[in-house]
Amino acid sequence: MAEVAQISSPIGLVAGGGVLPFAVADSLLARGITPIIFALNGFCDAAALHRYRHHWISIGRFGRLQKLLRAEHCRELVFIGAVVRPSLSEVRLDWGAIKVIRAVMAAYRGGDDHLLSGIGQIFEQDGFRLLGIRDVAPDLLMPAGCLTRATPDGSTVADIAKGRAVLAALSPFDIGQGCVVIDGHVVAVENIGGTDALLASVARLRAQRLIRAKPRRGVLVKxxxxxxxxxxxxxxxxxxxxxxxxxxxxxxxAVVAGHTVVAEPQPMIEAADRAGLFITGMPT
Structure with a gap:
């Protein structure tokens, strides 16, 4: 397991959608570190926020976020949770963002990793320290090995290897982090729609009989x-x-151990065991 970085309390969590921001907040609280959530309008789950100190912010309001971070004495922050990438024309920038508009525009000229890294650099240049889940909540990372009763067979191990090779080859294009391989055939690659859309597309292809493989064949590789x-x-x-x-x-x-986040491990494992699916953590 990764070591926890030396971090100060409180720490700011810039939170998008899903359960992950709250899992990170709970992990921090369990170690006596105060999380302050900066919830993104339109993405963060309002129903869960009442348990934490929080502020609402909008994408593009860099100046407001930086002011709030300083007021809350948050020197360090984490970007966490799902966000649908808006077009730059849809974002209402405040003066703090307008002052660094060239850097913002440069960040937008690329995939998601390029965008997030560029935005992170803007905050770092203003004196903040950017951390990741591996730094602040390593207990949420996928361990190595199989978590379920079911395990991959020989042909599935080959599918996993092929999926990993596909993702490595696509990496320079900053497209996605997942693909589905069935009996040696790459049937779908993750795009801007994310993993849910990727799996839904495979289900549709099966329903249309465009995928003829037997049920319970193939693997999602992330x-x-x-x-x-x-x-x-x-x-x-x-x-x-x-x-x-x-x-x-x-x-x-199959996912990479130590480089994949699992926010609800027990319900996930129970669901997989009920369905007879395997979940395995691949070595880095």
Missing amino acids: APKIGQNLRFDLPALGPRTIAGAVAAELAGV
């Missing part, structure tokens, strides 16, 4: 991009991923 900034946008795994893999009639899911 891995960070080669050279990715591991403070941002690590692959994530949870019960919803397993539900998607069941609908896609796959045999299981």
